[in-house]
Amino acid sequence: MSARRPPPTDPLSAAFDAARRAALAGEVPVGAVVVQDGRTIATAHNRPRALKDPTAHAEILAIRAACQILGDERLTGCDLYVTLEPCAMCAGAIAFARIRRLYFGAYDPKGGGVEHGPRVFNQPTCHHAPEVYGGFREAEAADLLRAFFDGRRG
Amino acid sequence: MSARRPPPTDPLSAAFDAARRAALAGEVPVGAVVVQDGRTIATAHNRPRALKDPTAHAEILAIRAACQILGDERLTGCDLYVTLEPCAMCAGAIAFARIRRLYFGAYDPKGGGVEHGPRVFNQPTCHHAPEVYGGFREAEAADLLRAFFDGRRG
Numbered sequence: 576m577s578a579r580r581p582p583p584t585d586p587l588s589a590a591f592d593a594a595r596r597a598a599l600a601g602e603v604p605v606g607a608v609v610v611q612d613g614r615t616i617a618t619a620h621n622r623p624r625a626l627k628d629p630t631a632h633a634e635i636l637a638i639r640a641a642c643q644i645l646g647d648e649r650l651t652g653c654d655l656y657v658t659l660e661p662c663a664m665c666a667g668a669i670a671f672a673r674i675r676r677l678y679f680g681a682y683d684p685k686g687g688g689v690e691h692g693p694r695v696f697n698q699p700t701c702h703h704a705p706e707v708y709g710g711f712r713e714a715e716a717a718d719l720l721r722a723f724f725d726g727r728r729g
Numbered sequence: 730m731s732a733r734r735p736p737p738t739d740p741l742s743a744a745f746d747a748a749r750r751a752a753l754a755g756e757v758p759v760g761a762v763v764v765q766d767g768r769t770i771a772t773a774h775n776r777p778r779a780l781k782d783p784t785a786h787a788e789i790l791a792i793r794a795a796c797q798i799l800g801d802e803r804l805t806g807c808d809l810y811v812t813l814e815p816c817a818m819c820a821g822a823i824a825f826a827r828i829r830r831l832y833f834g835a836y837d838p839k840g841g842g843v844e845h846g847p848r849v850f851n852q853p854t855c856h857h858a859p860e861v862y863g864g865f866r867e868a869e870a871a872d873l874l875r876a877f878f879d880g881r882r883g
Contacts, residue, residue, distance in 0.1 A: 623802050623825075624802060626802075627796050627797065627800060627801060627802045628793050628796055628797075628802060629792065629796065629802045629803065629804075629822060629825035629826045629827075630784065630789055630792065630793060630822045630825065635784055638783065638784065639782050639784060642781050642782055642783065643781065643782075646781060647781060648777050648778060648780075648781045648782060648783045649783065650783075662821055663817045663818070663820065663821040663842070663847060663849050663852075664817070664818050664819075664820075664821025664822050664824075664825065665818075665821070666817065666818075667816055667817040667818025667819070667821065667842065668783060668784045668818050670818075671777075671783035671784065671818065672783045673783075684854075685854055686854060686856075687854075688817070688821065688847070688849075691854060692847075692849075692852040692853075692854040692855070693817060693842070693846075693847030693848065693849050693852050694847065695817050695842075695846075695847050698817075698846040698847050699846075700838075700839055700840060700841075700845060700846040701846070702840075
């Protein structure tokens with residue numbers, strides 16, 4: 576409702592907004608958005624602390640919410656936008672959900688499971704791999720995480 | 730309450746009972762149990778179809794339930810018993826939950842993420858790896874899955 580801040584014009588911006596809400600809530604700032612045919616189906620941010628649930632990553636929550644909204648355990652044709660490279664757990668969920676395209680912000684050499692470590696989608700046993708596009712607004716995503724962890728150490 | 734069928738005497742038996750309940754409910758027969766200090770904290774079976782949730786694997790549901798019961802996003806000191814080798818998604822959740830020991834039934838060359846494919850716990854970036862013990866009651870676990878999939882094809 577504020578004239579000062581326009582609404583997000585694209586799903587990745589909405590994911591970044593969700594990540595900022597995570598930081599304000601004391602959660603690691605990662606946000607995710609599920610989109611189908613240009614329509615936002617679900618938006619979520621990390622909530623493992625609030626929910627006392629180690630699986631409550633932004634991607635998992637967004638996928639679960641989108642499945643409830645669409646009434647289907649598969650999100651065929653849906654795309655996922657995330658501010659950070661998904662971990663192995665979330666990559667597995669993305670494959671099970673049959674996400675069509677994955678767009679993510681910063682690469683995550685320490686915890687990523689797509690372009691690093693287990694490289695879940697590159698395994699011959701992976702039954703569904705989305706198209707993957709990474710490295711969007713990397714500096715912004717990295718700054719968000721750095722500010723959050725600096726704040727916690729301070 | 731039946732004299733014919735004694736209660737499960739160990740967590741892996743309870744996991745197998747849960748897997749059989751999954752099959753009766755039309756879900757892929759995998760069961761999981763979280764144990765702390767010899768006490769069963771949570772039992773679950775696969776429910777992605779019923780819950781319309783691609784993340785609703787037995788391990789994820791058991792871990793989430795145990796976290797709610799214990800009021801903590803970490804299950805430090807808890808052990809997980811599963812009838813089948815966990816996939817990459819579940820292996821990631823096991824790491825985040827800080828499960829102490831993982832015991833599983835059948836190895837899963839097609840979908841497993843522990844001893845096959847992404848080998849999540851073997852990655853240098855894995856921040857917590859449980860002790861892993863696999864191959865318990867393999868024939869029973871494999872028979873359960875085979876009977877289920879034969880029944881679906883029939």
